[in-house]
Amino acid sequence: MELPAQEQKSSLSVSRTYAYNRGMYTVYNYLVGLLLLSLLLFSCGSARKTFNPNKKFPAAQLKEDYRLFQTILEQKHPSLYWYSTEHQMDSAFDAGGLLLKDSMTEYEFRRVLALVVDNIQCGHTSVRASRSYQKYFDTLSAKRSFPLNIKTWSDTIVLTAPVKNTPLLRGDIIDAINGISSKQIIDTLLRFIPADGNNIVAKSQLLSGTSYFASLYTGVFGWPKTFRVTYKDSLGQPQQTIIQPVVVPKDSLSKAGKKSVKKDKKSKADKLKEQRNLQLSAKNGYAVLELNTFSGSPGLKRFFRKSFKKLGDSAIGNLVIDLRLNGGGRISNSTSLTRYLANKPFKTGDSIYAKKPSFKYGQFIKNNFTETIFTRVSTRKKANLYHFRHFENKYYKPIKRTHYNGQVYVLTGGYTYSASVLVLNALRNQPNVTIVGEPSGGAAYGNTAMIIPDVTLPYTKVRFRLPLFRLVIDKDITKNGKGVEPDVFISATPETIRKGVDAKMEKALELIKKSFK
Numbered sequence: 001m002e003l004p005a006q007e008q009k010s011s012l013s014v015s016r017t018y019a020y021n022r023g024m025y026t027v028y029n030y031l032v033g034l035l036l037l038s039l040l041l042f043s044c045g046s047a048r049k050t051f052n053p054n055k056k057f058p059a060a061q062l063k064e065d066y067r068l069f070q071t072i073l074e075q076k077h078p079s080l081y082w083y084s085t086e087h088q089m090d091s092a093f094d095a096g097g098l099l100l101k102d103s104m105t106e107y108e109f110r111r112v113l114a115l116v117v118d119n120i121q122c123g124h125t126s127v128r129a130s131r132s133y134q135k136y137f138d139t140l141s142a143k144r145s146f147p148l149n150i151k152t153w154s155d156t157i158v159l160t161a162p163v164k165n166t167p168l169l170r171g172d173i174i175d176a177i178n179g180i181s182s183k184q185i186i187d188t189l190l191r192f193i194p195a196d197g198n199n200i201v202a203k204s205q206l207l208s209g210t211s212y213f214a215s216l217y218t219g220v221f222g223w224p225k226t227f228r229v230t231y232k233d234s235l236g237q238p239q240q241t242i243i244q245p246v247v248v249p250k251d252s253l254s255k256a257g258k259k260s261v262k263k264d265k266k267s268k269a270d271k272l273k274e275q276r277n278l279q280l281s282a283k284n285g286y287a288v289l290e291l292n293t294f295s296g297s298p299g300l301k302r303f304f305r306k307s308f309k310k311l312g313d314s315a316i317g318n319l320v321i322d323l324r325l326n327g328g329g330r331i332s333n334s335t336s337l338t339r340y341l342a343n344k345p346f347k348t349g350d351s352i353y354a355k356k357p358s359f360k361y362g363q364f365i366k367n368n369f370t371e372t373i374f375t376r377v378s379t380r381k382k383a384n385l386y387h388f389r390h391f392e393n394k395y396y397k398p399i400k401r402t403h404y405n406g407q408v409y410v411l412t413g414g415y416t417y418s419a420s421v422l423v424l425n426a427l428r429n430q431p432n433v434t435i436v437g438e439p440s441g442g443a444a445y446g447n448t449a450m451i452i453p454d455v456t457l458p459y460t461k462v463r464f465r466l467p468l469f470r471l472v473i474d475k476d477i478t479k480n481g482k483g484v485e486p487d488v489f490i491s492a493t494p495e496t497i498r499k500g501v502d503a504k505m506e507k508a509l510e511l512i513k514k515s516f517k
Contacts, residue, residue, distance in 0.1 A: 083198070163243055199443060275293050366456070436508045
C-alpha cells in the first residue's frame with residue numbers, strides 16, 4: 001500500500017531525525033527497526049485492513065492533486081486541444097475545480113477527474129484507481145458479482161447470457177433497472193468513458209464489457225440489495241423480475257484461486273492461442289487468423305512468418321482476419337502483419353510528435369527520466385514540437401516471398417483500437433481487402449497511442465494515463481473521431497444474440513461462399 005502524503009512527510013521527518021541524531025543510534029538498531037516496520041506493513045497489507053475505501057481526503061489535498069492533474073495535462077498532453085478548444089477545456093477544468101468544495105473519497109474524486117478527462121475526447125487518456133483501491137476492489141468484486149451480462153448500443157441494453165433462478169434469457173431487452181431507464185443509464189455512464197473524438201462505437205463497446213459496466217453502474221448508482229429489472233422477452237412482451245447480486249462464498253473463492261493457479265501453469269500454449277491463432281479450412285477454401293493483441297505476445301513475428309508460409313503452402317484463396325478484440329500494442333507487430341498483406345509501400349503516419357520533453361514533475365510520472373531522454377534523442381524540433389522523423393519518413397515495403405495475395409476479409413468493431421487502426425488504414429480501399437463489421441473504436445485520422453506513462457497524484461494516489469505523442473495517421477482523413485468505416489456494415493442484434501450467432505463472422509463466410517459462384 002502506498003503511503004498517503006501526510007504519512008510520507010512523517011516518514012521523511014523520521015529519516016531526518018535519524019540522520020541528525022545518528023550518533024545516538026547504531027546501524028544494528030536501525031536495521032532491526034526497518035525489519036520490524038517491514039513485517040508490520042506486510043502483515044497489514046496481507047490482511048488488507050489498512051485500506052478504507054470510505055476514507056475522505058480534505059478539500060485542500062484534493063485541490064492540490066487537482067492542480068497538479070491540470071498542470072501536467074496542460075504542459076505535456078500533445079492533443080489536449082485536438083477535439084476540444086482551449087476555451088472548452090478551461091471551462092471543463094474550472095467546472096471540475098468548483099466541485100472540490102468539501103472532502104471526498106477517492107472514488108468521488110476520480111469521478112470528478114473522469115468527467116474532466118471526457119472533454120479531452122482521447123481514448124488513451126483515462127483515470128485509474130490507486131493501487132491500494134484496485135487491490136481492494138478486486139477482492140470486493142470477487143465476493144459480490146454484478147448479476148447481468150449485457151451488450152449496449154444506442155439506448156439499448158440486451159442480455160448476452162441468461163440469469164440463474166430468473167426468467168431472464170439471452171437476447172431479452174432491458175428497459176429499466178430499479179426504475180431508471182436504459183437510455184438514462186447509458187447516457188449517464190457514457191460520460192465517464194474516454195474515446196477518440198467522442199466515438200460512440202468505442203464507448204458502447206467498452207460499456208458492453210460486463211466488468212466495465214458493473215464497475216461504472218455500481219459506482220454511479222450504488223450497490224442495491226436487489227435489482228428490479230423491467231424488460232421485454234423474446235415475444236416483445238413487457239416483463240419484470242427481481243434479482244440479487246451474486247455472492248460467492250469465501251472458501252470457494254480460495255479453492256477456485258488455487259485451481260486457476262495450477263491450470264495457468266499447464267495452459268501457456270492455450271493462452272497464446274487466445275491471443276493469436278490460425279485455423280485452416282482447406283475444404284471450404286478459407287482460413288481464419290484471430291489476432292486479439294499486438295502487444296508483447298511471445299513470438300508474434302515468428303507466428304506471422306509460420307502462418308503466412310502455411311497459407312502459401314496451402315494455396316487457400318480466402319483469409320478472414322479477426323481484429324474485433326484487438327486493442328492494439330506494438331507498432332512493430334502491426335507493421336509486420338501489414339507487410340504480408342499490403343500491395344504497396346506504407347508508413348506509420350504523416351506526423352508523430354510530442355511537446356517539449358522535460359524532467360519536470362518526474363517524481364509523479366512513471367519512467368519520466370527514461371522517456372524524456374528517449375524523446376530528446378529520437379526527435380527533432382520543428383515549430384516548438386518534437387517530431388519523430390523516423391516514423392514520419394520511413395516507408396515499409398511489402399514482403400515478397402510469403403506475401404498473401406488472396407481475398408482478405410477483416411472483422412472490426414469498437415474494441416479495434418490503436419495499432420489495429422494502422423493496419424486498417426494501410427489496407428482500406430485495397431482491391432482484395434474487404435472490411436466487415438462496425439467502424440473501429442480507434443479514430444481513423446489519428447490517436448495518441450505511442451507512449452503512455454501513468455501519473456500518480458501525491459495525496460490521493462489516483463493515477464491517470466498521460467499520452468506523450470500525437471500520431472496523425474492520415475492527414476487527408478476528416479478529423480472527427482470516427483473509426484475506419486467498414487465496407488460491409490453489420491452489427492449484433494437482439495435476435496443474433498438470442499440465437500448465439502456470430503453475425504460478423506457469418507457475413508464474412510457468406511461473402512466467401514458467394515465468391516465461389
